Amino acid sequence: MAEAIRVEGLHKRYATVHALRGVDLAVARGEFFGLLGPNGAGKTTLIGILAGLVRPTAGRAAVMGHDVRRRWRQARRALGLVPQELVYDPFFTVREILWLQSGYFGLGRANRAWIEELLEVLNLTAKADANLHDLSGGMKRRVLIAQALVHRPPVVVLDEPTAGVDVELRQALWHFTRRLHAEGHTIVLTTHYLEEAEALCGRIAILHQGMLRALDTKAGLLARHPWRCLCLELDPPGAPLPEAVAALVSEREGGRVKLRLHRLNDQIGAVLDALRTAGLRIRDLRTEEPGLEEVFLELVHEAPAGEAAAAEREAG
Ligand SMILES: Nc1ncnc2c1ncn2[C@@H]1O[C@H](COP(=O)(O)OP(=O)(O)O)[C@@H](O)[C@H]1O
Ligand SMILES: [Mg+2]
Structure with missing residues (x-):
């Protein structure tokens, strides 16, 4: 399989919290992949490892065949991350932020036409010279998406892009991610909205308490019921x-x-x-x-209450 992402035996501990407890998964190139799980399941941690922002405690991860530790530069180039949190530098304008991001990847003036195109496609052109500070939450989110795409990464990872977003922007985001997918990008979308995963994703992984509970197509997950x-x-x-x-x-x-x-x-x-x-x-x-929601609830509640604690003790 031509793999966009491969994760093997991934563990992550933050001091006392065991956020990932041995996750294995692979995402093929061209997939629209859903990473589903309740808050605290470990989704952002997993994505952070893929993006080189979080150091795994054990295990391996690769993006487009590049190990995120040993070949971090290539791995980072292959990935565009739309982060969950709205983190931004308020002192730059939208266009400047995108130029900076482009420069970070060593892309020069030749990339500026692409940046203008991104501004256009994401309806940001009118705000291109505004400081990020002065933009609405929805507009900031659009900037984060543009930033993730500046270096034309083959793999685009969106971490809960629609959390707390109004219906209009949510529709626009769905439309845009579908388009990216149609254009050949591999998409990984994390969400805790089941309907969103159901509407967009081909295969869905369900993460709970740092463990993979299921990984299947939508139809496959439903057939478990x-x-x-x-x-x-x-x-x-x-x-x-x-x-x-x-x-x-x-x-x-x-x-x-x-x-x-x-x-x-x-x-x-x-x-x-x-x-x-x-x-x-x-x-x-x-x-x-039964809908995906029933399957999800059943999988999540299936985990005996003591299991997490036992896994914690076992890991020492
Ligand atoms: N930087 C951190 N320091 C300590 N604990 C963290 C940190 N980041 C995440 N965690 C903990 O790890 C677990 C998984 O978090 P996270 O990966 O953000 O889950 P999700 O994105 O699925 O909500 C949670 O218990 C969270 O509190
Ligand atoms: Mg998260």
């Missing part, structure tokens, strides 16, 4: 349910009952028969597929 929901509206609303049906209830509000069936096709007939026998009328019926 063997169950389906059967939603019924029963009449009379408050009537007791037959025992076999009551055992399957996941939610109930008066006559509205949600059942969780492990094998929809085998069980649905038996459920309906039992209800009829009990003299209940079915006023409405529909089935529901």
Whole structure:
């Protein structure tokens, strides 16, 4: 596989916090890859290692085949990072920031046409001579994206780019990252918005407590859920349910009952028969597929509470 990113046995400890506990993963060139996890899962740490900003405690990481420690210059050049935090130098104008960034990568005047194009594409041209200090949060985020792309990196990593962003900018960001992907960039997007990962990403890794809980396509993750929901509206609303049906209830509000069936096709007939026998009328019926959110919650809650503590002790 032509790999954009490879991570092997990656560990990171900050003093007492074990942020990554042995992560292995590979992202192929041209993928739109989602890195999903709740706050504190280790997403920013993992990305920081890829970008050469965080030193791993153990393990290896490479970007476009360049080890981030031994060949850090090449690895850094291959990666464009849009950081989670809005960090910027308030004393420069937008254009100056981009020139500086360009210079940092040893790119001279020849790169200025590209910078103007980036300003244009990201709707920053009108603000190009404004100090970063005077820009709105949304505009600053656009500048961070331009900065990440100044050196035309093949791999673009966006760390929660839409956290706290308004709907309009979020749409614009989605559109822009899709375009980058279509133009051949490998995209790694971290987010804790499940709908975002669902809408954009081909494969999704779920990180939790510094460990990879799952790595699969969207369809693959959903297929891990063997169950389906059967939603019924029963009449009379408050009537007791037959025992076999009551055992399957996941939610109930008066006559509205949600059942969780492990094998929809085998069980649905038996459920309906039992209800009829009990003299209940079915006023409405529909089935529901589990979403990525259910899969995510299940994976995240699957981790026994003591597991993290045990892993911590084990690592000494
Ligand atoms: N510089 C740091 N010093 C100490 N602890 C840190 C530092 N950065 C992150 N952590 C801790 O490491 C864990 C993972 O954090 P992070 O990688 O930021 O997760 P995420 O981006 O998924 O929210 C958290 O418990 C966090 O508090
Ligand atoms: Mg983070």
